[in-house]
Amino acid sequence: xxxxxxxxxxxxxxxxxxxxxxxxxxxxxxxxxxxxxxQFTNTSAVLGNDLSTLPDFxxxxxxxxxxxxxxxxxxxxxxxxDIHTPGDVPDVLVAMNPAALKxxxxxxxxxxxxxxxxxxFNKRNLGKAHYxxxxxxxxxxxxxxxxxVELTRLTLExxxxxxxxxxxxxxxxxxxxxGMVYWMYSRPLDNTIEYLYKKFAKKPILAxxxxxxxxxxxxxxxxxxxxxxxxxxxxxQLEPGLYRNINGNSxxxxxxxxxxxxxxxxxxxxxxxxxxxxxVLHELAKYKQYNVTTFQAEDEIAAVCAAIGAxxxxxxxxxxxxxxxxALKSEGMNLALMTELPLVVINVQRAGPSTGMPTKTExxxxxxxxxxxxxxxxxxxxxxxxxADCFFAALEASRMAVHHMVPxxxxxxxxxxxxxxxxxxxxxxxxxxxxxDFYGGENTDPEVGFLPYRRSSETLARPWAVxxxxxxxxxxxxxxxxxxxxxxxxxxxxxxxxxxxxxxxVERIANTIPELEVxxxxxxxxxxxxxxxxxxxxxxxxxLARRQGYKVARTHFRHIHPLxxxxxxxxxxxxxxxxxxxxxxxxxxxxRSHFLIDVQTYSKVQGKPFTRSxxxxxxxxxxxx
Amino acid sequence: xxxxxxxxxxxxxxxxxxxxxxxxxxxAILKAVQDVFPTLGIPKEKFVIVSGIGCSSRFPYYMxxxxxxxxxxxxxxxxxxxxxxxxxxxxxxxxxxGDALSIGGNHLIHALRRNVGLKIMLFNNRIYGLTKGQxxxxxxxxxxxxxxPYGSIDAPFNPLAIALGAGASFVARGVDVFLPHLKSILQRxxxxxxxxxxxxxxxxxxxxxxxxxxxxxxxxxxxxxxxxEHGQPVTFGDDRELGIQMDGxxxxxxxxxxxxxxxxxxxxxxxxxxxxxxxAQMEAPAFPTPIGILRSVERPSFESQVVAxxxxxxxxxGSGSLDELVxxxxxxxxx
Ligand code: SF4
Numbered sequence: 024x025x026x027x028x029x030x031x032x033x034x035x036x037x038x039x040x041x042x043x044x045x046x047x048x049x050x051x052x053x054x055x056x057x058x059x060x061x062q063f064t065n066t067s068a069v070l071g072n073d074l075s076t077l078p079d080f081x082x083x084x085x086x087x088x089x090x091x092x093x094x095x096x097x098x099x100x101x102x103x104x105d106i107h108t109p110g111d112v113p114d115v116l117v118a119m120n121p122a123a124l125k126x127x128x129x130x131x132x133x134x135x136x137x138x139x140x141x142x143x144f145n146k147r148n149l150g151k152a153h154y155x156x157x158x159x160x161x162x163x164x165x166x167x168x169x170x171x172v173e174l175t176r177l178t179l180e181x182x183x184x185x186x187x188x189x190x191x192x193x194x195x196x197x198x199x200x201x202g203m204v205y206w207m208y209s210r211p212l213d214n215t216i217e218y219l220y221k222k223f224a225k226k227p228i229l230a231x232x233x234x235x236x237x238x239x240x241x242x243x244x245x246x247x248x249x250x251x252x253x254x255x256x257x258x259x260q261l262e263p264g265l266y267r268n269i270n271g272n273s274x275x276x277x278x279x280x281x282x283x284x285x286x287x288x289x290x291x292x293x294x295x296x297x298x299x300x301x302x303v304l305h306e307l308a309k310y311k312q313y314n315v316t317t318f319q320a321e322d323e324i325a326a327v328c329a330a331i332g333a334x335x336x337x338x339x340x341x342x343x344x345x346x347x348x349x350a351l352k353s354e355g356m357n358l359a360l361m362t363e364l365p366l367v368v369i370n371v372q373r374a375g376p377s378t379g380m381p382t383k384t385e386x387x388x389x390x391x392x393x394x395x396x397x398x399x400x401x402x403x404x405x406x407x408x409x410x411a412d413c414f415f416a417a418l419e420a421s422r423m424a425v426h427h428m429v430p431x432x433x434x435x436x437x438x439x440x441x442x443x444x445x446x447x448x449x450x451x452x453x454x455x456x457x458x459x460d461f462y463g464g465e466n467t468d469p470e471v472g473f474l475p476y477r478r479s480s481e482t483l484a485r486p487w488a489v490x491x492x493x494x495x496x497x498x499x500x501x502x503x504x505x506x507x508x509x510x511x512x513x514x515x516x517x518x519x520x521x522x523x524x525x526x527x528x529v530e531r532i533a534n535t536i537p538e539l540e541v542x543x544x545x546x547x548x549x550x551x552x553x554x555x556x557x558x559x560x561x562x563x564x565x566x567l568a569r570r571q572g573y574k575v576a577r578t579h580f581r582h583i584h585p586l587x588x589x590x591x592x593x594x595x596x597x598x599x600x601x602x603x604x605x606x607x608x609x610x611x612x613x614x615r616s617h618f619l620i621d622v623q624t625y626s627k628v629q630g631k632p633f634t635r636s637x638x639x640x641x642x643x644x645x646x647x648x
Numbered sequence: 649x650x651x652x653x654x655x656x657x658x659x660x661x662x663x664x665x666x667x668x669x670x671x672x673x674x675x676a677i678l679k680a681v682q683d684v685f686p687t688l689g690i691p692k693e694k695f696v697i698v699s700g701i702g703c704s705s706r707f708p709y710y711m712x713x714x715x716x717x718x719x720x721x722x723x724x725x726x727x728x729x730x731x732x733x734x735x736x737x738x739x740x741x742x743x744x745x746g747d748a749l750s751i752g753g754n755h756l757i758h759a760l761r762r763n764v765g766l767k768i769m770l771f772n773n774r775i776y777g778l779t780k781g782q783x784x785x786x787x788x789x790x791x792x793x794x795x796x797p798y799g800s801i802d803a804p805f806n807p808l809a810i811a812l813g814a815g816a817s818f819v820a821r822g823v824d825v826f827l828p829h830l831k832s833i834l835q836r837x838x839x840x841x842x843x844x845x846x847x848x849x850x851x852x853x854x855x856x857x858x859x860x861x862x863x864x865x866x867x868x869x870x871x872x873x874x875x876x877e878h879g880q881p882v883t884f885g886d887d888r889e890l891g892i893q894m895d896g897x898x899x900x901x902x903x904x905x906x907x908x909x910x911x912x913x914x915x916x917x918x919x920x921x922x923x924x925x926x927x928a929q930m931e932a933p934a935f936p937t938p939i940g941i942l943r944s945v946e947r948p949s950f951e952s953q954v955v956a957x958x959x960x961x962x963x964x965x966g967s968g969s970l971d972e973l974v975x976x977x978x979x980x981x982x983x
Contacts (some may be wrong), residue, residue, distance in 0.1 A: 069980045214978070258982075267979045277974060284970045291733050311961035312968040316733060316954060321758035325725035328718070328755075332698070332729025335716060336737065340729070358719050448979070451971045490714035490730075490737050493693045498662070498708050500717025510664070511709070 037252045043102030044256060045110030046204060048197075049127045050119030051088050052081050052095040055197040060097025062201055066214045068268040068445055071258025072101040075559065076270075076443045077109035077632070080382045089143075089151040094126045101208075103257040107559035109442060111634035115207075117200050119143065119174070121152035128163075136168045138203065140196065142175035170249060174199055181239035182232050191229070195236035202240025209255045212237055264447040271410040271439035272299075274446065275343075275369065276306035278417025280313050283339050285418070286425055286457035290315045291333035293326040293342045298381040299437040300371035303343040323348040327355035327368065334364040335499070337461060337489035339421060343369040346388045347378065353396045356430055360400050360525065362499040363476070363485045365424035365431075367417075368392075372436040374630035383630025384437035386555055387606035392432045393584060393613070399522045401529045403431045404584040406555035410439050411446035416581070418455055423532055425459050428484040434583070436605075438632045439556045462486030464494050473497060475509040483528040485509075533585040539593045543569060543576030549645055550597035552622065554580035554610050557603055557633055564638035573646050580610070586617070594620045601625055601645060603638050655686035660695075662712040668703060673824035673850035677771065678710055680827055681740075684834045685713075690738050697740045698727040700747035703778050704771035704850070707742040721752025724759040727766050728950075735951040738838070741768040745786040746776050749805050753785075760814035762950040763842035767834075770807055770845070773852035774859045781855035793855075808928035808942060811845040812921070818844040819924065819943040824851060825864050829875070829939065836941060842949045862932035863939070872932060876940030881913040884936055899926045901936065918944045 046063065050056045057078055064076050077098040086093035100110035115136040118124040120143040131137065139159075149157055158164055159171070178196040179189065198215075205212060216234050223230035244250055269277075283290035294304040294317065308317040316333075320326035327342045334340035344352065349370050359366040370392055374385035392404055403423050407416035413435060420433040467473050475497040476485050488495040497509060505512035506521060541550070543565055553561040558579050565577040578593055580586070594600055594614065600622045602611040608624035615622050625641045627633055660682045668674045685695060695713035699705035701720035708715025714737075718726045723741045731739045748756045748770050759766060775793070776782040782795040786807065790799040811819045818840040822830035830848065837844035849860040862868050874884045874892065882892040883904065891913035893902050902908060917923055924943040930936060 065978050069978060071980065071982060261982045263982050265975065265979050265981050267975070267977045269977075280973060281970055289733065291729065293729060310968070310973070311958045312965040313970075313973065314958060314962070314967065316958065318729065318732060318954075320725065321754050324722060325728070325755055325758065328722045328725035329729030329732070331718075332716075332726035332731075333733040334729075335696075335726075336730045336734035338733045340733075354719055355722065362716075447982075448974055451974065490696045490734065491693055493691070496693060496713050496715075498715035498717065500708070500715075501719055502717065 036248070036250075039252050039254050041254050041256050042104060043100060043106060043110075044115065044208065044254065045098060045100040045113045046115040046117070047096055047098040047113035047127060047130070048117045048200070049094060049096040049123035050197065051122065052083075052085055052093050053088060054095070054119045055194070056095045056097050056119070059197045059201050060099050062215045062218065063204060063210070064099045064443065065218070065268060066205070066210050067099070067101045067256075068266070069214055070210065071261070072256055073104065073106050073259035073261060073445060074099060074101045074268070075106055075109040076100075077438070078441045082380065082382050087151075089120055089122055089148045091122050091126055091152060094123050096123070096127060101256050103259050105259060105261065107562040108632075108635055111636050115204070117204065119197070119200070121148045121154055121158070124158060125152045125154065131167060133166055134168060136170065137164065138170045138172060138200065140174035140200070141171045142173050172203070172243075172249070177239060177243060178236050181235050185228065185232050185235070187228060187232055192232065195232050198233045198236040199240035199243075202237040202242075203244050205237070206241045206244035207250055207254060209253060212241060261445065262447055266445045266447055268443050269411055269414075269446045270441055270443040271407065271413040271435055272302040272371065272441070273306055274411055274413035275303050275417050275433075275435065276310070278414035279307065279339070279341055279367075279421065280310055280315060281414070281451070281454055282418045282421035282457055283313065283315065285454055286339055286421065286459050288337065288339040288425070288459060291330060291338040291340045292317045293320050293329035293333070293340070294318070295320050295323045295326045295344065295348065297323070297345045297348050299373055299440045300343045300345045300348070300369065302440065303369060303371070323351035324355060327352040330366055331355060331359050331362075331364060334359065334366050335362075335490070337487070339425065340365065341367040341369065343371070345371050345373045345381070346391065349388060349391060349395065356402065357396045357398065357400050358501050359430035360396075360402060361501050361504070363428045365428055365487070367420045367424050367431050367433055369433045369435065371440045372434065374437075374628070380630045382437065384556070384632055385605045385628060385630060386436060386557070387609065387628065388434065389583070389606065389609040390612070392434055399526065401526045401584065403427075403429060403529055403532055404434060405431065405582055406434045406580065407439060408555060408558035408579055408581055410442050410444050412581075413439060414446070418457070422455060422457050425457060426484065427482050427528060427532055428487060429529060434555065436556050459487065461492070462488040462495065463492060474507050475499065476504055476507050482531055483524060530585050533588050536582045536585070536587060538589040539578045539580070539587045541576050541578045541593055541596070544574045545576070547574045547576035547597055549573075549575050549599040549601060549642060550594070551575060551577040551638070551642065552580070552594070552600055552602045552614075553577070554583055554604070557605065560633040560635050560638055561603060563635035564642060567635060567639050568642045573642065575642060575646075583610070583613075590614075591618050591620075594618060594622070599623065599645060601641065603627070603633055603641070605632065655692060657682045657686060659692055660685050660712050662710055664709045666710050667706065669854050671853040672703070673773065673852070674704060674707070674771065676824040676827060677769070677830070677848055677850060678707065680830045680834060681711070684831050684838070687835070688738070688838050694736065694738050695740070696730060696737050697742060698723045698730065699742040700744070700752060701778070702744040702747045702776070703852070704742055704744040705747060721747050721750070722755060723747070724752065724755040724766065724768065728759055728762070728764045731765050732951045732954050735765065735955060739766050741766050743768065743770050745770065745772045745774060745784045745807070749785040749807060749810070757810065757814040760811055760816040760843050760845060763815075763817050763947050765842055765949040765951055767837045767844045768846065770847045771850040772807060772847050773850045773856055775852050775856035777852050777855055806928060806931070807847045809925070812925055812928055812943060816845045816943065817842040817945050817947040818941070820845070820941045821847045821849070821939045823849045823860065823863055823939060826869075826939070833941065836944070840944065841952075842947050863937045872936045874930075874936050874938040874940075876916050876918070876927070876938055876942065878916055878918045878941065880916055881910040882916050883910050883913055890936075897922070897926065899930060918942065
């Protein structure tokens with residue numbers, strides 16, 4: 024594939040090298056902004072840039088066109104070095120209509136680039152965006168580099184020859200915009216064109232239309248000289264290897280397929296659609312050839328219960344949901360705990376109580392997954408720290424479940440679920456061996472018979488004896504069990520014993536997980552501690568602070584329950600500990616109550632991830648006072 | 649598999665002491681099941697009994713099979729996951745009127761519509777026993793219980809009508825004290841592909857004694873009970889002097905004699921959905937009570953289709969390589 028001929032004029036224009044750039048595509052939810060952003064991302068990935076993305080969906084599927092709630096945006100940051108976040112503030116804003124401008128302009132960096140589709144700036148659309156005055160006329164765009172482009176008209180013109188109705192032609196305008204941005208950042212077009220012909224294999228006219236629009240946008244910049252500067256972002260020095268770009272939910276799905284293969288157990292997912300977890304179900308539903316069974320249940324409760332049934336039968340059983348679903352599943356989770364069956368419960372967190380803000384991210388279900396069940400009901404909790412880490416967290420959660428015979432919670436969030444990053448692909452042989460041996464009756468004392476709750480002295484796990492095994496017929500259930508026999512027991516001593524035993528079983532997992540690692544200055548005055556999806560922002564902020572001369576270190580929790588063995592030692596090593604969290608201080612509360620250490624909370628609950636600079640500011644503030 | 653030929657009732661009796669109230673109808677049903685299981689030609693280790701919560705749900709503890717005493721109302725969901733992932737197992741669900749029709753109503757209707765290969769026995773005693781006598785979703789209007797001291801005002805469910813409405817492929821009714829009849833139904837249920845739903849009238853002699861007098865008492869058990877038999881004219885009564893005829897979309901009771909014979913009565917057809925629906929509406933005391941198999945039709949089971957879909961994908965694509973899967977999508981190499 025070739026890119027359009029480079030005209031002479033280009034070489035005369037100024038070329039500028041950038042280390043990184045943040046671009047936000049914003050438009051109506053019908054404008055295809057997610058697709059546009061994804062295309063820019065994929066092309067940049069293939070060029071070898073490091074990258075990070077942040078999609079921002081409207082809550083409604085199709086809010087009325089042109090309105091503020093209907094705005095959909097996709098932010099992507101590309102860089103020639105190792106980055107950790109999708110960027111704090113965009114350098115470039117592509118706004119397809121007045122509503123997109125209004126909702127996104129406030130985030131733009133001073134002197135940032137604004138590309139406007141002026142064809143949409145009519146009275147009607149300005150009204151829908153609640154603009155009394157055209158923002159191009161009231162000075163509100165001063166201080167930005169404004170490029171007014173007749174995106175719609177130019178697209179229609181470019182597609183004049185094609186046998187398509189005007190509506191279909193107009194819908195290609197996002198690719199015109201993409202072509203312009205490709206030109207500005209010196210990207211080739213071939214990757215996207217290849218994608219178009221694959222996607223529209225059955226309707227080649229649409230592939231052709233979008234290709235034409237893409238090329239027209241590119242050529243428009245080339246010919247008109249609208250932009251005086253053309254930028255380049257060179258490949259990043261990433262670790263050598265084969266890469267692909269991946270978002271968190273896709274990585275989770277792949278991780279569980281890998282866990283299934285590495286354990287030799289068929290994978291069973293019970294799930295009920297819920298934002299932002301549904302795509303785990305969508306992805307796994309595709310993998311039937313990997314002997315994956317996906318079961319879309321009648322409700323959240325049935326989803327976890329079906330998984331428990333499959334686990335009893337010997338599957339690697341998982342269920343995926345978000346906070347409201349966890350609330351509904353809690354009784355089922357306790358059944359798995361009581362019957363000591365392996366199960367992985369995925370919570371892709373969203374913002375707020377009740378229905379809250381389903382499309383927004385937050386970390387506020389931590390205490391829910393730790394404690395939100397009746398009785399003393401400890402479960403292991405693991406939190407992936409980046410989109411690609413979701414793959415490995417899925418394997419680790421599966422390992423804990425099947426080797427320790429416990430239900431495990433994997434707590435991700437909307438930011439990880441939809442955000443993406445380059446993933447250096449592991450070689451399959453290097454993945455952990457999760458082999459499971461079902462109990463077949465070995466060493467059963469014929470006098471006593473099979474004891475379904477006889478435990479491994481090392482892990483305290485009970486045997487996994489699956490139905491169909493002759494001679495091991497046994498009954499399990501939610502009533503308290505007598506240790507050993509598994510018979511129903513109301514004995515007071517036994518209940519206390521079992522309560523402590525279930526806790527101890529989880530605690531012993533600490534012997535099998537890595538210790539905390541501290542990165543940064545050994546003599547740091549401040550340790551910044553995070554868990555889950557805040558890793559990127561914290562890493563970026565700590566790196567900046569250290570470059571500015573502050574003595575800072577950081578550490579990150581991936582395992583939240585049980586905690587890594589050296590947790591207390593690490594926390595006590597530093598005079599100050601700061602915990603940024605997208606909640607009001609839940610992990611800090613856990614650490615404070617565990618260790619009586621003064622962990623300071625930096626809290627944010629806006630449905631948005633931390634930016635680097637927010638955390639940097641807080642670090643500086645703490646160290647300057 | 650010589651072993652299965654020799655299975656007897658005692659092979660299915662567990663060492664656990666049975667703890668239902670003396671005289672409870674559950675004892676008879678337990679006996680029926682323990683009598684039927686050895687006759688099915690299924691290895692013992694393949695049986696799994698899944699129950700919810702309630703008196704009836706203690707059932708698995710008394711059977712020496714694999715068993716799962718789960719949580720309130722969820723047995724059909726748990727059994728679904730088990731059966732879908734392990735179609736080789738013979739999965740029976742034991743539930744009650746509160747468990748299946750109140751807290752677990754959703755799971756019941758969805759198991760039935762999917763046609764999962766489960767045998768569901770719903771012990772209907774029209775009361776909550778384990779929680780000490782509150783009215784249930786099958787209790788009659790006006791019933792005075794601990795939670796309805798002035799009489800219940802809830803309209804009751806008709807379990808057969810619910811099963812038929814949910815698209816069940818096998819719907820039957822048995823009675824705890826009609827043991828041979830109940831066993832024959834359970835045998836048919838076991839042979840059925842897909843969900844077999846069996847409502848069993850079960851007397852709770854502590855909180856709702858005599859709830860099924862109109863069916864089980866000496867004076868009624870012939871006079872007012874219709875024993876449905878596929879292909880046979882529907883007659884009943886002490887001397888089979890009564891019969892059933894269609895009257896528009898409904899059924900009516902006719903007196904035989906005067907030139908009217910059994911041949912003039914409705915011939916029972918368990919594949920006719922409309923007939924099943926009309927028959928399910930017949931309720932004492934205004935009408936005789938039908939028992940037996942109301943509906944039995946062949947419909948592919950849910951799990952067989954799940955397996956077929958997976959197998960089809962494996963056949964056309966091969967059983968996937970993990971390595972290829974991880975490396976799929978747009979990849980690039982950094983050197
Ligand atoms: S309370 Fe009723 S249903 Fe429960 S065991 Fe006693 S008699 Fe049987």
